[in-house]
Amino acid sequence: MENARTPEPGYDWRYAWLLGLHGVTLLLVFPLGPQQNRLWHPGVAGIAESVAAYPFAAVIGGLLARRLGWQIASFRHLALLAGLAALPTAFSTGYGSFLVGRVVAGLAAGASFICIHRLITGAEARHASRVASRVVAFGMPIGILAATWLDWRVGFALVGLGFLVVGLSRKGSATEPRKPEPADSIEPLPGALFTTAALSLVSASYLTVLSGFLVFNAGHTEYHISAALLAGAGAGLAMPPSIRWLGARVSPSTVWGCSLALSLLSITGLLAMRGPIPAELAVGLVAMFLATQSARYLALGGLVHAKLANAALPIHQTNTHLAHHLGSGLGACVAGLLVFRDTQSGTLEGMTRLWLVAVLTTAAAWIAGLAFAQPKLRPAASAAAAKSFLRTATSWVRSVQTSITRTPGSPT
Secondary structure, eight states, rough: OOOOOOTTTTTTTTHHHHHHHHHHHHHGGGGGHHHHHHHHHHHHHHHHHHHHHHHHHHHHHHHHHHTTTTTOHHHHHHHHHHHHHHHHTTHHHHHHHHHHHHHHHHHHHHHHHHGGGGGHHHHHHHHHHHHHHHHHHHHHHHHHHHHIOHHHHHHHHHHHHHHHHHHHOOOOOOOOOOOOOGGGGGGOOOHHHHHHHHHHHHHHHHHHHHHHHHHHSOOHHHHHHHHHHHHHHHHHHTTTHHHHHHHHOOOOHHHHHHHHHHHHHHHHHHTOOOOOOOOHHHHHHHHHHHHHHHHHHHHHHHHHHTTSOTTTHHHHHHHHHHHHHHHHHHHHHHHHHHEEEETTOOOOOOOHHHHHHHHHHHHOOOOOOGGGSSSSSOHHHHHHHHHHHHHHHHHHHHHHHHHOOOOOOOOO
16 A cells, blocks of 8 residues: 655654654543543533643644744754653643643644654655554553553653653754755645544544543443553554555555445444443444554555655645644544533433534545545545535534534533
């Protein structure tokens, strides 16, 4: 699927570790819903707010850094910046300080995304993106175990420590900022960015309420959450070789369709968890959901990266990171708006509406991604699909807003 090219001499491995640790920083907050509810009682809306703070801040930080032409000449400086930005979260003492810490970390991450791709070539980026996915897969279990079995602050402290270790490491070549390619020489990929944001919206909308759903609706403990997420991380490790094996034998559109089918099956399975179910089934469904998210991102990367020139790849990855975080923030907001905790039963309600959003968004992402399965890249076709979906989604959301009625005091 993806063109595997040998990195240029002097490849700096810290690039991949920075991307991976930023990924862990984004994902580590998702298992903490029950802990937040026990400590601070923020409700579903408050949990969604704490999840959305980091990705939205990353988008703002990235746009500001791009607008100001901010440049940092070393991976070491970027790693130290991220490590320092992780400290407010790790040392937060309440919901307000936790929220501020997530915003600070997000601003630093967004600024880093703009700077980081100026320090690496396209050939190096193809290799580093695969290494970064492994950093996330191995780093998440460590953070989850620390946050669940010790204290949630320990998980974020370990991520900050990871950034500091990377920043203080002397391995890797110090590189000078590379001049970005002229804007008119890079073919725009609005469909790829839309697809990335849509996939991120689906993932974040479910992950925002998943930990609470397992506890309040499926009757499990926080330790079952960590087991489910660990199983999902392990299943995600099997995705890259599986995608490459399948991509070498069938067409890209078939791989893309298979990832869609598995994703819809896992989403539907999660919706069925409306009462106490065996822990093994819950763990399996969550693991399948997380693995399919990894499969879809890999399948999309295989469709797009193979058709991008090396000069365009770092710029495309920069935009992809911002689109991914924008979708993640929107997904958390969707969960906070549609899901609420019933005051009488104590369960989370509104999952059916969330399922409808996930199905519509997943289907729209799949349609937009089909444009990249064609022999010739057609960004105009995928952009048209994105605009059509936005019109349909806007109309649907308005109709839902007029039809949803809640009893006073039911949202928490």
